[in-house]
Amino acid sequence: METQCITEFPHRNMDKRPRKKPRLTWDMPPPIPPSQVLPAIYCGQEFASGAVPNHAHSSVYYKGAPRNGSSARRDDKDGHYIFSIGENLTPRYRILSKMGEGTFGQVLECLDNEQKEVVAIKIIRSIHKYREAAMIEIDVLQKLAKHDISGSRCVQIRNWFDYRNHICIVFEKLGPSLYDFLRKNSYRSFPIDLVREIGRQLLESVAFMHDLRLIHTDLKPENILLVSSEYVKVPDYKFLSWPTKDGSHFKNLPKFSAIKLIDFGSTTFEHQDHSYVVSTRHYRAPEVILGLGWNYPCDLWSVGCILVELCSGEALFQTHENLEHLAMMERVLGPLPQHMVIRSDRRSEKYFRRGSRLDWPEGATSRESIKAVWKLPRLQNLVMQHVDHSAGDLIDLLQRLLRYDPAERLKAREALRHPFFTRDLRRCGYSL
Structure with missing residues (x-):
């Protein structure tokens, strides 16, 4: 049987399964190439249609993000962190792309400048109940990591920190769900x-x-x-x-x-x-x-x-x-x-x-x-x-x-x- 090895998944014919209530996934549009990234490109939320508006100028904006590139407001109305591609989460982590989001917050692909590896960072919404749940999750993750010596059963926590009122949990980067x-x-x-x-x-x-x-x-x-x-x-x-x-x-x-x-x-x-x-x-x-x-x-x-x-x-x-x-x-x-x-x-x-x-x-x-x-x-x-x-x-x-x-x-x-x-x-x- 002839097979073809591929590492990038095509994005066609993706949503043919009927569902009465769509489920959240980690799937996102492909990251913008670094050469096209501008300081004013924000990823607060997706457009509902998945399309990007055609502005007269070259900047690309996502719905819910500030259009003036200001960093004064860092959260949207739901407590999600508004970020820009290429910015740092503390000096250690640089944001590369958005991997997905859920009720808890967002997952970002980041470069760990200290370990020189790509990681996934879960940024929790700046809302009390989600922050509390995140601290419980960190406790569970640390307990799992302590006993899962080989790291083969559950995703491995690398680090965690509190950044601008957002609990951030750093994980190893894995493949698709x-x-x-x-x-x-x-x-x-x-x-x-x-x-x-x-x-x-x-x-x-x-x-x-x-x-x-x-x-x-x-x-x-x-x-x-x-x-x-x-x-x-x-x-x-x-x-x-x-x-x-x-x-x-x-x-x-x-x-x-x-x-x-x-x-x-x-x-x-x-x-x-x-x-x-x-x-x-x-x-x-x-x-x-x-x-x-x-x-x-x-x-x-x-x-x-x-x-x-x-x-x-x-x-x-x-x-x-x-x-x-x-x-x-x-x-x-x-x-x-x-x-x-x-x-x-x-x-x-x-x-x-x-x-x-x-x-x-x-x-x-x-x-x-x-x-x-x-x-x-x-x-x-x-x-x-x-x-x-x-x-x-x-x-x-x-x-x-x-x-x-x-x-x-x-x-x-x-x-x-x-x-x-x-x-x-x-x-x-x-x-x-």
């Missing part, structure tokens, strides 16, 4: 051997955290980064018979399978309060939705959802509301257990008829919602549509990770001993 890779690859699924290797590393990282009595609570493809940005272009046999002009009969695969977890801003210790809502919607466990409290098993539910997404290219539960989410779960996995329904909190009672049966489709908000649930296949059929070999082992693993009752769900180290990872040692590892 799994979500970004799927998105830029037109949501084409990964081969099963790559899913196996990523799943193994993911479970090892989760087991490592759980051994330290830490619960990530926000596992998702956006928070799993490939260590390398390199990828190869290979024939996509599902599309070879289609006459296309856009190269769709080829797909991209990571050249290397190594991954690391990121974003520990929501990570909690075992002894902390576990009654509030956690996890990004698509990866949220049923016990969280039903208000039953949560613990380590909520991470394993997320892992199950992630593995399905890597196999299919699509998020398993593409929804934005609780009732529809529960209906999707029942469609894919079967009915919710009565003992969980009976124990659900008062906020969840409205999702059930006479306290037992899910209020579906009677309680649906629209016909589109009913159709979205109806078109979902059972878990076994979904896997069989996308997996050539090892389907039986994968289905069994997923059924154990996606158990409704958290007490019956596989633990991370138990999952690592599952036949999906151990049955055929010849299939261990990933190679092109």
Whole structure:
């Protein structure tokens, strides 16, 4: 099989996967070449259209940034730091480009003038609750780094500092997230051997955290980064018979399978309060939705959802509301257990008829919602549509990770001993 090794990912056909609620990503337009950077170029926020306005003069501005190049105001109305390409964050770090942003703030690519390496710096919004969360994240990162001697499981913190009322966390620079890779690859699924290797590393990282009595609570493809940005272009046999002009009969695969977890801003210790809502919607466990409290098993539910997404290219539960989410779960996995329904909190009672049966489709908000649930296949059929070999082992693993009752769900180290990872040692590892 002929492959082509590439290090820069093309940006075409990137957003074809339908979503009811777009998720934040770290993807940004390519950095402006240094030769084109002017002092008046600011990166406070993107234009909604992604386009740059055509000014009569040569300066390029981003929406929300001061147009006079003044550095007097350093925050926008939401507390995001307004910066210019080429400026310094303290004398040590020079800003090269913007890598992405989220509710927490922004991530910048910077040059560490002291260590002579490129790093990623997370600049937290200058708002009290985000600053507090950042200090908790730093505590978690330092604990992880202390025990992860090889630095192979979680992103490594290099440094942190407080700059103009913004907590800045310095990380090693990694490759794209799994979500970004799927998105830029037109949501084409990964081969099963790559899913196996990523799943193994993911479970090892989760087991490592759980051994330290830490619960990530926000596992998702956006928070799993490939260590390398390199990828190869290979024939996509599902599309070879289609006459296309856009190269769709080829797909991209990571050249290397190594991954690391990121974003520990929501990570909690075992002894902390576990009654509030956690996890990004698509990866949220049923016990969280039903208000039953949560613990380590909520991470394993997320892992199950992630593995399905890597196999299919699509998020398993593409929804934005609780009732529809529960209906999707029942469609894919079967009915919710009565003992969980009976124990659900008062906020969840409205999702059930006479306290037992899910209020579906009677309680649906629209016909589109009913159709979205109806078109979902059972878990076994979904896997069989996308997996050539090892389907039986994968289905069994997923059924154990996606158990409704958290007490019956596989633990991370138990999952690592599952036949999906151990049955055929010849299939261990990933190679092109």
